[in-house]
Amino acid sequence: xxxxxxxxxxxxxxxxxxxxxxxxxxxxxxxxxxxxxxxxxxxxxxxxxxxxxxxxxxxxxxxxxxxxxxxxxxxxxxxxxxxxxxxxxxxxxxxxxxxxxxxxxxxxxxxxxxxxxxxxxxxxxxxxxxxxxxxxxxxxxxxxxxxxxxxxxxxxxxxxxxxxxxxxxxxxxxxxxxxxxxxxxxxxxxxxxxxxxxxxxxxxxxxxxxxxxxxxxxxxxxxxxxxxxxxxxxxxxxxxxxxxxxxxxxxxxxxxxxxxxxxxxxxxxxxxxxxxxxxxxxxxxxxxxxxxxxxxxxxxxxxxxxxxxxxxxxxxxxxxxxxxxxxxxxxxxxxxxxxxxxxxxxxxxxxxxxxxxxx
Numbered sequence: 001x002x003x004x005x006x007x008x009x010x011x012x013x014x015x016x017x018x019x020x021x022x023x024x025x026x027x028x029x030x031x032x033x034x035x036x037x038x039x040x041x042x043x044x045x046x047x048x049x050x051x052x053x054x055x056x057x058x059x060x061x062x063x064x065x066x067x068x069x070x071x072x073x074x075x076x077x078x079x080x081x082x083x084x085x086x087x088x089x090x091x092x093x094x095x096x097x098x099x100x101x102x103x104x105x106x107x108x109x110x111x112x113x114x115x116x117x118x119x120x121x122x123x124x125x126x127x128x129x130x131x132x133x134x135x136x137x138x139x140x141x142x143x144x145x146x147x148x149x150x151x152x153x154x155x156x157x158x159x160x161x162x163x164x165x166x167x168x169x170x171x172x173x174x175x176x177x178x179x180x181x182x183x184x185x186x187x188x189x190x191x192x193x194x195x196x197x198x199x200x201x202x203x204x205x206x207x208x209x210x211x212x213x214x215x216x217x218x219x220x221x222x223x224x225x226x227x228x229x230x231x232x233x234x235x236x237x238x239x240x241x242x243x244x245x246x247x248x249x250x251x252x253x254x255x256x257x258x259x260x261x262x263x264x265x266x267x268x269x270x271x272x273x274x275x276x277x278x279x280x281x282x283x284x285x286x287x288x289x290x291x292x293x294x295x296x297x298x299x300x301x302x303x304x305x306x307x308x309x310x311x312x313x314x315x316x317x318x319x320x321x322x323x324x325x326x327x328x329x330x331x332x333x334x335x336x337x338x339x340x341x342x343x344x345x346x347x348x349x350x351x352x353x354x355x356x357x358x359x
Contacts (some may be wrong), residue, residue, distance in 0.1 A: 014344055014359050016107040018208070018261050018304055018333035019098065021139060022074075023113070024085035032137075033132035037123075070226060072339045080292065080337035087337035092144055096335045099145055102344050107301035109139060109148040110177055110208055110261065115152040117179060117212050124153035125163070140172045149177035149206050157190055161197035175204040175259060179211030180236040187240075187247025195253045204257040204302070207240060209233045237263035238271050245275065248288025250296045251279045259302045262335060266309040269323040272297055298325050304333040306342045314351050321356065326358045 023029065028036050072078055074086055080097065082090035099107060111281070113131055118124040131151040140146050150173045152160035167173050176198050183191060186207070198205050216222045217229045219239075237260055244250055244258065273292035279286075279293055289296075303326070311317055334342050348357055 013105045013127075014102060015332060016098070016102075016334050016336070017259070017331045017346075018306060019094075019107045019109050019335065019336050020088055020338065021091075021094065021109045021111050021135075022086050023111075024089040028138075029127060029130040031135055033126055033330070037126055051188065055211065065199040070339075076337045076341055077339055077341055080341075091139060093142065094336075098334065099143070102334075104145060107146055108174060109135060109146060110206065111135065111149075111151065112179075112208070112210060113151060115151055116160075116177070116280075117182075118153065119155065120276060121153060121156040121159070125156060125159045128153045128160075128163050129166070132163065132173070136170060136172070140170075147172050147174045149173070149175045150203070152178055152194065154178050154194060155183055156192040161193040164194070164197035164201060164203070168197075168203060173203075175206040177206050177208060180207055180209050180233070180263060181211035181213040181215060181217075183213050185239060185243035185247070187243030187245070187249050189247075192249070192252075192274050195249060195256050199253050199255045201253050202255070204259050206236070206259045206261055207261040207263075209237070211236075227356070233262070234264045234267045236334040238267055239269075241271065241301070242266060242275060245296060246286045246289055246295045248286065250300050251288050251290055257300055259304070261304045261333065262306060263303070264307055264309055265303040265324065265330070266320055268326075269302070269320065294325075298329070302329045302331055305347060306333040306335040308342070308347065310349065314349060317349065318352070318356075327356075330359070 019102060020026035027041070030041055076087035082093035084090070088094050098104060111131065113127070115124055115127045117129060118127070128151045132148075135148045135151070140148055150164055150167045152163050154160045164176055176194065178186070178194075182191075195205065197203075217233055218232045223232070240259070241258075250258070275293035278287065283289065307318075309320070311320070311322055324330075332344070332347070334344065334347070
């Protein structure tokens with residue numbers, strides 16, 4: 001391992017801000033749920049579809065609400081399946097394939113369990129609590145390199161804030177997780193208790209690609225193919241950033257930080273330019289937004305590198321970073337174990353200036 005050429009090329013500490021660990025089977029959360037829910041499971045074999053294992057080529061249909069085939073089962077690397085269970089459900093296998101193989105110093109777990117978007121709010125609250133206890137006991141307690149996002153039932157913001165208050169004392173939970181497709185735009189008042197709790201505990205809000213929210217995957221309706229969803233994932237992020245800005249969330253909660261995960265970022269400069277132009281003419285409509293939108297984005301938002309747009313002309317990537325003006329706000333991610341995993345020795349172009357690469 002010490003002679004690995006990938007390690008020799010990479011001297012900087014490696015922090016992976018997006019790893020998707022998973023449940024090994026349907027019953028993994030039951031030990032962390034109350035007797036009422038265990039009784040229901042025993043009597044009715046009752047668990048939501050989010051936790052059903054689907055191994056045929058369709059993948060897990062509930063994942064991000066998609067009803068079209070994924071390129072691989074569960075949208076994962078074909079070599080990421082441990083001997084028993086789905087990808088990233090076995091800590092030892094994940095250590096071998098990710099943490100040890102790439103000498104990862106810190107990895108942040110973002111389990112995409114479908115809990116936050118559930119409309120059975122009573123069950124969502126119970127499962128979010130169980131998921132966080134499961135994360136602590138089965139993952140964080142077993143490897144010091146791991147950190148995690150707090151899973152919340154975000155369509156019940158008061159309950160979500162209570163869960164943040166319950167879990168935030170554990171410093172291994174480093175952000176609060178929401179998905180990018182919510183029932184209402186994230187700037188709406190219904191979600192403000194979540195942001196208050198984030199600010200109260202000094203935790204960033206992590207917005208990860210995915211979710212359902214009852215809406216089509218694109219602004220014009222439901223697509224036919226997975227490739228359309230994959231290419232259009234940035235649409236939801238643009239709408240959410242605009243909502244957080246114009247509804248005054250980033251002004252009302254001055255300590256809130258927002259991390260945009262797995263949504264790309266080439267769309268950010270044109271969105272900032274467009275919002276700045278509109279704000280100069282229409283700012284009387286949104287008095288809570290008292291600064292240029294671009295200033296708030298550069299100050300309060302972070303983005304992840306997976307997926308990272310790479311233009312054919314390498315110098316244009318540097319131009320993009322310059323246009324974003326978000327020095328130190330671009331964070332590395334592998335997206336393990338998904339099919340579009342970014343290997344650390346290939347994800348960031350070697351031609352980047354050393355200081356930018358380190359940042």
